[in-house]
Amino acid sequence: xxxTLVMESQHREEKRIWYRSTLFNAFVIGxxxxxxxxxxxxxxxxxxxxxxxPFLVNAANALVFGLMGIFCLLGGPIAxxxxxxxxxxxxxxxxxxxxxxxxxxxxxxxxxxxxxxxVTCGVSAGLFWASEGAVALGYPEPxxxxxxxxxxxxxxxxGPLVGGAIVxxxxxxxxxxxxxxxGPNVYLIFIxxxxxxxxxxxxxxxxxxxxxxxGSKVKVVHEKSFAAEIRAVGKALSRRDILLLLPVFWAAYFxxxxxxxxxxxxxxxxxxxxxxxxxxxxxLASQLISLFLDYRGISVKKRIQIGFYYVVFWHVVSWxxxxxVNEKFTKETPDLDWTSPQFTLGFFTLILWxxxxxxxxxxxxxxxxxxxxxxxxxxxxxxxxxxxxxFAQAVSFGINxxxxxxGRVPLAxxxxxxxxxxxxxxxxxxxxxxxxxxKIYQSxxxxxxxxVLDEDDKNKIAVVKSTVG
Numbered sequence: 516x517x518x519t520l521v522m523e524s525q526h527r528e529e530k531r532i533w534y535r536s537t538l539f540n541a542f543v544i545g546x547x548x549x550x551x552x553x554x555x556x557x558x559x560x561x562x563x564x565x566x567x568x569p570f571l572v573n574a575a576n577a578l579v580f581g582l583m584g585i586f587c588l589l590g591g592p593i594a595x596x597x598x599x600x601x602x603x604x605x606x607x608x609x610x611x612x613x614x615x616x617x618x619x620x621x622x623x624x625x626x627x628x629x630x631x632x633x634v635t636c637g638v639s640a641g642l643f644w645a646s647e648g649a650v651a652l653g654y655p656e657p658x659x660x661x662x663x664x665x666x667x668x669x670x671x672x673x674g675p676l677v678g679g680a681i682v683x684x685x686x687x688x689x690x691x692x693x694x695x696x697x698g699p700n701v702y703l704i705f706i707x708x709x710x711x712x713x714x715x716x717x718x719x720x721x722x723x724x725x726x727x728x729x730g731s732k733v734k735v736v737h738e739k740s741f742a743a744e745i746r747a748v749g750k751a752l753s754r755r756d757i758l759l760l761l762p763v764f765w766a767a768y769f770x771x772x773x774x775x776x777x778x779x780x781x782x783x784x785x786x787x788x789x790x791x792x793x794x795x796x797x798x799l800a801s802q803l804i805s806l807f808l809d810y811r812g813i814s815v816k817k818r819i820q821i822g823f824y825y826v827v828f829w830h831v832v833s834w835x836x837x838x839x840v841n842e843k844f845t846k847e848t849p850d851l852d853w854t855s856p857q858f859t860l861g862f863f864t865l866i867l868w869x870x871x872x873x874x875x876x877x878x879x880x881x882x883x884x885x886x887x888x889x890x891x892x893x894x895x896x897x898x899x900x901x902x903x904x905x906f907a908q909a910v911s912f913g914i915n916x917x918x919x920x921x922g923r924v925p926l927a928x929x930x931x932x933x934x935x936x937x938x939x940x941x942x943x944x945x946x947x948x949x950x951x952x953x954k955i956y957q958s959x960x961x962x963x964x965x966x967v968l969d970e971d972d973k974n975k976i977a978v979v980k981s982t983v984g
Contacts, residue, residue, distance in 0.1 A: 534718070535726045537655045541663045543718050544603070544650045545670025550712035551607040551643060553674015554705050555636070557681075557790060558617060571626065572617070573774070573916045575633040579613070580909035582637025583644070587902030590645020591894035592744030599646045599894075603716035606643025609635035611709040618702035641898075641905065648897025650719065652880060653890035656727050660884055661809035664877065668801040676794045681705075722890050734889045751895045756886070759943035760879075762936035764903035767875050769932055771911040772925040773868060779922075780844050780861055782852045789865060796866045800829075800873035808881045815885055815949040822878040823944050827937065829874055833867035834930055840864045845921030876904075885949040907932075 533539060594602040609632075616632030619625035647667070655663035681704055722733040751757060777786050804825065808818050840860060851858050883896045914925045 531726060535720045535724055537659070537663060537725060537727055540650060540654050540720050540725060541666045542670075543715060544647055545667050545673075547603060547607050547643070547712045547716050548647060548667060548671035549674040549677075550708055550715070551610040551674075552640065553671045554677075554709055555610055555613065555640075555674075556671075557674055557677070558614065558702075558705065571620070571629060573771070573912045575613075575616070575629050576771070577909045577912035577916065578630065578633040579637040579640065580905040580907075580912060582634060583640040584902045584905035584909060586638050586641020587645050587898045587905055588641075588748055589745075589898075590642045590902075591649070591748060591891070591898040592741055593642060594646050594649065594894050595744055595891050596741055598721060599650060600717050600719040600721065602642050602646040603650075603719055604713050606639050606641075606646055607709075607712035607716050609637075609639030610712065611706045612636065614702050614705045614709055618699055618706065621702060622699045641902070644901035644905075645894055645898035648880060648901060649890055649894035652884035652897065653722070653893045654725050654727075654733060656729050656731065657888075658811065659809065661805040661807075661877075661881060664808075664880060665801050665805035668805075668873075668877065669798060672794050672797045672801065676791065676798075680791050747892075748895050748899070751892070752899060756943050756946065757896070757899060759939040759946075760883075760900075761903055761939075762932070763875075763879065763940045764900055765907040766929070766932045766936040767879060767907075768872065768904040769907045769911045770868060770872065770925075770929050771908055771915055772922045772929070773865060775915050775922055775925075776841065777865070780849055780851055781858075782850055785851055785853050785855075785858060788853050789862060793862075793865050793869055796869040797873040800870045801877055804874050804877045808877070816947065819878075819882055819885070819947065819949075820944055822881070823941065826871065826875045826878050829867075829871035830933055833864075833871040834933065836867055837864045838926065838930075841922060841926065845923075882944070882947070885947070888950050 590602065590606075612628075613632035613636035616625070616629035619628045651664050651667040652660060681701060725733045727733070777789060781789065804822060807825075808822060810818065813821075841864065844857075844861060849855065849857055849861075851861055879900060880897070883900055884893065886896060887893050911925065911929070914928065915922075917924075919925060
């Protein structure tokens, strides 16, 4: 009892340092997300990285996400060995090489650097996502997790917004109404901005030094060796609750037909406009579901259950609408500019796909974050989540290297995968018991913050309650 009170007293007396706060670290992870994957998404939202034909870029992206899936799984063990800040640094370093490959392909027709960039980007992206997810979900107080996750995602979506604005500014002329490729100057700007991301990652505070506003500490329990870390990943992958979620991990980001859809049916400047405006759908989706997931009027379990029905509803809406419009456009083969009468009809397909996809990913990250209070274990879970999403994206990009008539094969595969993922996900939701507990106050001056209710924590709480009583 006395040791617990001493610990809490030390928490209160600890000098507050602004760059160790959860808000500062949210901005660090957000800035790296803005500059690295955010700008990568800006290029991707152009449709096939802004290229005239989607097939080389789709093949490169299949390589990116295949490697990303592997290094997402390894990201947790690596982060627990070298630290989250260095993992984040390495996780941003490969992105500008990928952008350089797109530039040389656009300007000179070079192919090899596109593939080299895909390798470096795939390795970096895996490390980035494993570390980013752990920071975004493990650093904040549990009661603010949705809010800080939203800050992270706003930054990451801000990258495509700014990138989309740059692309639109450089590709809005009347001579760019038709299908084709974007101008090469776009990539030079992206390369310069992405080079800044890696040094920013080093500003991240180590987990044990993070200062939460409520005085609680980030729980860090490392394995003793890298081999033990790998075994821990294998153990996490074999858990029943994780196995039940594997189908939805695959389904969440499987839809990479969007790039082909944009190239097939829209002119260059229309694609530039879509790349800019379309990101607002992701921002809105993130804001809405994050506000709900942090709402303390109902229990965490109930929020997760309601969130499940919410994302199912939006996927039914978006995929029904998407199928109808895609079939219509397949028959008509339009070349849409933003002045075309059917532009809005086609644009809303991408808006709805983006909205439903972002809602699902926010919900999944929140769901996974309530499985543990230990940031080392959380890095494994987020690595598994993003790793499986990456494997799915690799397969999806691979499927989309072929010019399927009307995109019916990738759309059908995605629809079937989404439907099959619903029953096991619901079982996982029904069986889930969130690890976080509410604060238990001893008095106005003294309190105990319970992050994970293991047996030792329960004993401490029991002692406090009996003493107060």
